[in-house]
Every structure is written in C-alpha cells, then in structure tokens.
Amino acid sequence: MENVQLIATDMDHTLLTEKGELPPQIGDYIDALATVGVQFTIASGRPIYTLQTLFAEHKDQLAFICDNGGAVYLRGKNVYKSLIPTTDYRRMLRFTERADGGHPLICGLDAAYIPKADHRFVPVYKTFYTNVKEVDDLSTVSAEADKFTIYFPENNSEDQYNQVYAPQFGNAYSVVVSGPDWVDIMNSGVNKGQGMRRLGAVLGVTTDQMMAFGDTFNDAEMLQTVKYGYRVANANPGIYPYAKYVTGSNDDYGVLQVLDKVLAAKRQ
Structure with missing residues (x-):
C-alpha cells in the first residue's frame, strides 16, 4: 500500500452511513492523506455542486469524479466533461x-x-x-x-x-x-473507472497506484480499474466479482479502516 497515490470512494452506502452521514473524522483523514502525497477523491453519481457543498472545507484540495464519470474536477478545476447532446x-x-x-x-x-x-x-x-x-x-x-x-x-x-x-x-x-x-x-464509455484513468493521466498516477471503494453496479468499472479495489461489507452481491478486496460496512466506517492501513504504510 505504500505506493498508493490516488484513492477514490463512492458516497452512498460506501463512505456515507445508512443515515446518510459522513464519518465524523473524515476531514482529518483528508488532511492526513494530503501530507503523505495521496490525492483523495470522491467518485459519485452526484453532481459537482452537491459534492462541493458536502465537502465545503476541503473542496479545493479534493478531486471529484461526478455523475458517474460525466465530469471530473481536480482541486477546484474542471479537467473533463462529457456532455450528452x-x-x-x-x-x-x-x-x-x-x-x-x-x-x-x-x-x-x-x-x-x-x-x-x-x-x-x-x-x-x-x-x-x-x-x-x-x-x-x-x-x-x-x-x-x-x-x-x-x-x-x-x-x-x-x-x-x-x-x-x-x-x-x-x-x-x-x-x-x-x-x-x-x-x-x-x-458511451463514461463510468467511474474511466474517470479514474482521466484523473490519473492529469496527476501522472498509474492504475497500480490507485485504490477505490464501492458498493454497487456504478462502481464496478472503478473497482476493476484500480489495483486495490474494495467493496464494503454491505455491498450489493452483484458487484462481488469486481472487487479484489473487502472491508467493513459503511456503518463500521470500512473505508476509514483501510485508510488507516494506507497511512501506516506511508509513515513507515
């Protein structure tokens, strides 16, 4: 895990609890990852204006893969969009x-x-x-x-x-x-996995240096694209084949459990 430079997580039923709440300490994790050179990314079916509101304090240091890859933003700047005619x-x-x-x-x-x-x-x-x-x-x-x-x-x-x-x-x-x-x-071709590749191209990060978390079908390509693809324990069984790894449920803050391991590996 010491080579990971880009981490993305889905929102609903993955990072968010079943009550729709962010882990209370997520801001600390975003800051800690930045100090060890990891770009944290929100990869969601939600649009940019919603995600930037949810992460108001960190929106200028995060990357966002929005609308399932339809638009990609890096630290406040749009780097890709695929508009439907x-x-x-x-x-x-x-x-x-x-x-x-x-x-x-x-x-x-x-x-x-x-x-x-x-x-x-x-x-x-x-x-x-x-x-x-x-x-x-x-x-x-x-x-x-x-x-x-x-x-x-x-x-x-x-x-x-x-x-x-x-x-x-x-x-x-x-x-x-x-x-x-x-x-x-x-x-055609728009998905979270392609969004990760586009973001990686901007950052100079390969898929072997990527990690991602998801729970359902719009996460499948992303989990397949990255080297470290995790499904949360509460994931839809239909995506089990697409994830190499599993972590705790969203209510158990499964994403943070793995981020702890990444941070430990980076600090060795």
Whole structure:
C-alpha cells in the first residue's frame, strides 16, 4: 500500500452511513492523506455542486469524479466533461415518459431539471441534487448535461435496467444501476473507472497506484480499474466479482479502516 497515490470512494452506502452521514473524522483523514502525497477523491453519481457543498472545507484540495464519470474536477478545476447532446437526452425523456414507473431528471452541470408534475419527489431528489429546477415542460430544457437519470420510487431499478433501459440504450450509451431506485445514462464509455484513468493521466498516477471503494453496479468499472479495489461489507452481491478486496460496512466506517492501513504504510 505504500505506493498508493490516488484513492477514490463512492458516497452512498460506501463512505456515507445508512443515515446518510459522513464519518465524523473524515476531514482529518483528508488532511492526513494530503501530507503523505495521496490525492483523495470522491467518485459519485452526484453532481459537482452537491459534492462541493458536502465537502465545503476541503473542496479545493479534493478531486471529484461526478455523475458517474460525466465530469471530473481536480482541486477546484474542471479537467473533463462529457456532455450528452440535447437531442439525445430529449429522446431519452420521450422514451421514459412512455415507459412505466420511471421519473426523469436531466442532470445539468448547474442543476437537476425535473417536471413540475414530479414536485412530490423533490425531498428525495435534494438528497442527491441540492439544486433542483422545476419546469413546466422538460422537453424545452437545453442545458449542459452529462447524465440523464430515472427515479423509480418502487425500488425496482435492477428490473427496469434489465428489461427496459439496457435493451433500449445499452448499445449506444453507458447505462448503470446506481441504487435500488436509480438508473443512470451517460455517454458511451463514461463510468467511474474511466474517470479514474482521466484523473490519473492529469496527476501522472498509474492504475497500480490507485485504490477505490464501492458498493454497487456504478462502481464496478472503478473497482476493476484500480489495483486495490474494495467493496464494503454491505455491498450489493452483484458487484462481488469486481472487487479484489473487502472491508467493513459503511456503518463500521470500512473505508476509514483501510485508510488507516494506507497511512501506516506511508509513515513507515
């Protein structure tokens, strides 16, 4: 572990507890890793504006892989973005409106756009998208967007992925299950693993010098990309094959358990 220079962690059900809380001492770990030359990174399906709010005190020293790799930021600077053409996310919108059970969000770099008819879901959405804009007609939105996502209040995202969205969009786009109630669509080739490679290219860090933590399907490519890929103990069993290592659950601060080992190795 003494060679690790870049560490990334997923947020929901990985770094965050089941109550949606950060480990109380995470700031100390970010500072400690920086002193030994390790770039700590948040790799999430969430957008940059939400993540920077959550990590307000450290946002200028962190890296962020946002929207499942749709945008990458390093110490306050955008180093990569993959925007979905407006015509494409409008086509996804029309399809979602015809399909059953899903509620669409256009994930702009500045805000998540939703139809006013879905106002009742705003409390759920704001957990992930702190800037939600309600519009009369979602098909009129023309924003810089790096992700299109569908919310399933019945928690059947895996079925929707397998039966509806992967067959429809999987050949031309990156389509992933991001949780029991979310399916995300990005441009082809966009995922957290590719985000790690792009960040590594900027930093001069190889995949053999990378570590990552995750719990579900949108973490799979990231866990495969890095040398030290960890799933938390509470991870979805579907990602077990993608992670070489396992650590404690999110509620047991499993990420921090491994960070302790990295810091010990670095200080020897």
